[in-house]
Amino acid sequence: MDIYHELGVKKIINGWGTITKVSGTLMDERVLDAMKEASKHYVLVEEVHAKAGKRIAELLDVEAACITSGAAAGIAITAAAAMTNGNKARVLQLPDTTGMADEALILKCHRTLYDQALPMTGIKVREVGTTSFADIEQIEQAISDKTAMFFFVAEAEPMRGSVDIKKIINVLNKYNLPVVVDAAAEIPATSNIKKYLKLGADMVIFSGGKEIRGPQASGLILGKKRWIEACNANCCPQYSIGRPMKIDKETIIGLVKAIELFVSKDYERQLHQWEEMSGKIASLLKNKGLAEIRTGYPTEPGIQPVNILRTYIKPLRKTAEKVFNELIELPTPIYSHLNGNELVINPQCLTVGEIEFMCQSILKVL
Numbered sequence: 106m107d108i109y110h111e112l113g114v115k116k117i118i119n120g121w122g123t124i125t126k127v128s129g130t131l132m133d134e135r136v137l138d139a140m141k142e143a144s145k146h147y148v149l150v151e152e153v154h155a156k157a158g159k160r161i162a163e164l165l166d167v168e169a170a171c172i173t174s175g176a177a178a179g180i181a182i183t184a185a186a187a188m189t190n191g192n193k194a195r196v197l198q199l200p201d202t203t204g205m206a207d208e209a210l211i212l213k214c215h216r217t218l219y220d221q222a223l224p225m226t227g228i229k230v231r232e233v234g235t236t237s238f239a240d241i242e243q244i245e246q247a248i249s250d251k252t253a254m255f256f257f258v259a260e261a262e263p264m265r266g267s268v269d270i271k272k273i274i275n276v277l278n279k280y281n282l283p284v285v286v287d288a289a290a291e292i293p294a295t296s297n298i299k300k301y302l303k304l305g306a307d308m309v310i311f312s313g314g315k316e317i318r319g320p321q322a323s324g325l326i327l328g329k330k331r332w333i334e335a336c337n338a339n340c341c342p343q344y345s346i347g348r349p350m351k352i353d354k355e356t357i358i359g360l361v362k363a364i365e366l367f368v369s370k371d372y373e374r375q376l377h378q379w380e381e382m383s384g385k386i387a388s389l390l391k392n393k394g395l396a397e398i399r400t401g402y403p404t405e406p407g408i409q410p411v412n413i414l415r416t417y418i419k420p421l422r423k424t425a426e427k428v429f430n431e432l433i434e435l436p437t438p439i440y441s442h443l444n445g446n447e448l449v450i451n452p453q454c455l456t457v458g459e460i461e462f463m464c465q466s467i468l469k470v471l
Contacts, residue, residue: 123315143358169333176289179310180222187254191335200227214266283307290409319363382452389464
């Protein structure tokens with residue numbers, strides 16, 4: 106049985122990466138088996154949440170963990186936690202923030218479409234600095250009795266208008282205010298799991314459906330026990346702002362299994378394999394109607410993860426946009442990242458067997 110064929114849905118080749126639009130990632134069979142086993146029994150979902158969170162914290166060697174229905178849900182939940190501190194009356198009051206500190210500070214250059222998840226909780230977003238400049242003095246001047254948290258986006262860290270995260274944490278600590286880091290796609294490197302916590306961040310958000318290879322609608326908030334308890338108070342199955350962000354027992358168990366596999370994975374070997382795949386792609390396309398082809402690591406802000414070697418293709422006779430659009434209209438659509446006048450192929454979600462077919466398709470379109 107081919108369920109996608111029955112629905113008339115095309116299967117694609119994913120040379121883009123763990124992007125939600127193209128399905129994030131594919132789960133290991135052992136994750137699927139764990140989810141199937143979880144589906145066979147009734148349990149108390151709140152107990153599964155608590156004990157799975159404890160297990161994940163142990164596996165990742167962090168203080169505490171809260172499981173969410175994705176990284177964007179994690180943004181909303183951390184904002185709710187910062188405003189309510191887990192106070193039950195306040196949890197029930199949101200999105201009415203009367204009587205609460207209800208501002209989230211964010212550097213202007215860190216604004217993304219994902220931070221729409223902040224104001225849905227009732228929190229007000231206050232920008233600091235410009236897209237090209239900000240400093241720690243501006244951040245401290247922006248803090249008031251209305252400040253609930255500081256929201257830092259890891260992928261924007263290299264931008265000109267960013268400020269050193271450690272300096273931000275030090276200042277917010279003076280006022281006993283939490284720093285939340287959105288690190289949704291910062292894996293691999295596995296060291297990033299604890300990078301921001303070691304620097305003193307209070308809550309760090311990760312996607313479970315990217316390189317962790319858990320269910321697509323799963324995510325993690327890792328952090329200090331006090332704040333993770335406040336996150337859990339705002340999560341489903343509680344009656345809270347997080348109630349619509351439901352995460353089922355199968356997804357929770359699937360994420361636990363995915364993390365068990367993730368912590369035992371040899372990423373040195375995996376990164377080497379991706380390097381070989383990018384090299385093969387470049388070799389198959391070399392001298393074939395391209396103005397330029399090269400391999401390299403992404404340096405532009407917002408492209409994650411940065412430690413996976415990509416193949417950069419600059420077409421000769423057509424624009425990169427035209428080639429991109431023609432590739433996604435093929436009988437087997439091929440997706441890559443359109444970056445100005447280049448197409449960027451990320452091997453992260455490709456299989457070795459797909460590479461030759463993908464390259465042949467690209468050559469036909471060129």
